[in-house]
Amino acid sequence: MSARFTARETPLEGLFVVSRKTMSDERGFLSRLFCEADLAAFGWQGHLAQLNETGTLRKGTVRGMHFQRPPHAEIKLVTCTRGRILDVAVDIRQHSPTFLRHFAVELSEDNACSLLIPKGFAHGFQALTDDVRMIYAHSEPYAASSEGGLNPEDPALGIDWPLPVVNLSPRDGSHALLSQDYRGVAA
Numbered sequence: 001m002s003a004r005f006t007a008r009e010t011p012l013e014g015l016f017v018v019s020r021k022t023m024s025d026e027r028g029f030l031s032r033l034f035c036e037a038d039l040a041a042f043g044w045q046g047h048l049a050q051l052n053e054t055g056t057l058r059k060g061t062v063r064g065m066h067f068q069r070p071p072h073a074e075i076k077l078v079t080c081t082r083g084r085i086l087d088v089a090v091d092i093r094q095h096s097p098t099f100l101r102h103f104a105v106e107l108s109e110d111n112a113c114s115l116l117i118p119k120g121f122a123h124g125f126q127a128l129t130d131d132v133r134m135i136y137a138h139s140e141p142y143a144a145s146s147e148g149g150l151n152p153e154d155p156a157l158g159i160d161w162p163l164p165v166v167n168l169s170p171r172d173g174s175h176a177l178l179s180q181d182y183r184g185v186a187a
């Protein structure tokens with residue numbers, strides 16, 4: 001177990017809530033947001049391929065549910081550095097015993113937690129405050145040709161967003177609802 005990170009399992013195998021140890025002194029603080037070696041204990045594999053920041057202006061905005069298909073399936077470490085969000089990961093691994101089940105956790109600038117999301121999950125979040133900032137560590141580069149998405153308001157996912165959903169992007173809102181024969185992705 002790393003001195004800088006601890007993690008707790010979730011009901012979805014391979015999905016972890018990671019807590020960061022913040023170093024503080026009279027000047028302020030230092031927080032390690034990512035470390036390949038430390039996070040390998042919780043399933044991170046390979047190098048940091050891409051680091052993204054997103055800003056979300058309005059409370060209630062939902063972004064997601066995004067994933068990348070093989071061969072560009074990715075591990076993601078999702079961190080909120082400003083404001084507060086409800087972060088959600090949906091298990092879409094073919095044959096998973098928790099297929100289509102989701103896990104939700106509040107991430108915020110104050111709780112020093114991140115969600116470590118393995119391959120085979122769709123990810124999304126709702127901003128619970130205005131002016132949210134997120135940092136995404138990706139194990140694979142962005143591959144538009146491999147992008148997939150689920151409709152965050154799909155009853156098959158059963159996600160109970162705490163606020164009325166606003167500002168869904170045309171793309172996110174246009175994903176067809178899942179049919180009975182949806183089988184997920186190879187993971």
Ligand SMILES: Cc1cn([C@H]2C[C@H](O)[C@@H](COP(=O)(O)OP(=O)(O)O[C@H]3O[C@H](C)C(=O)[C@H](O)[C@H]3O)O2)c(=O)[nH]c1=O
Pocket residue numbers: 050052054063064066123124125136142169
């Ligand atoms: C991920 C990515 C996207 N893009 C382009 C694609 C679109 O033209 C534009 C916005 O992307 P999109 O609306 O698909 O993504 P977000 O809603 O910002 O997605 C973010 O939030 C959700 C919840 C996630 O899980 C994604 O991993 C994270 O990227 O940026 C890039 O140019 N590079 C990239 O690495």
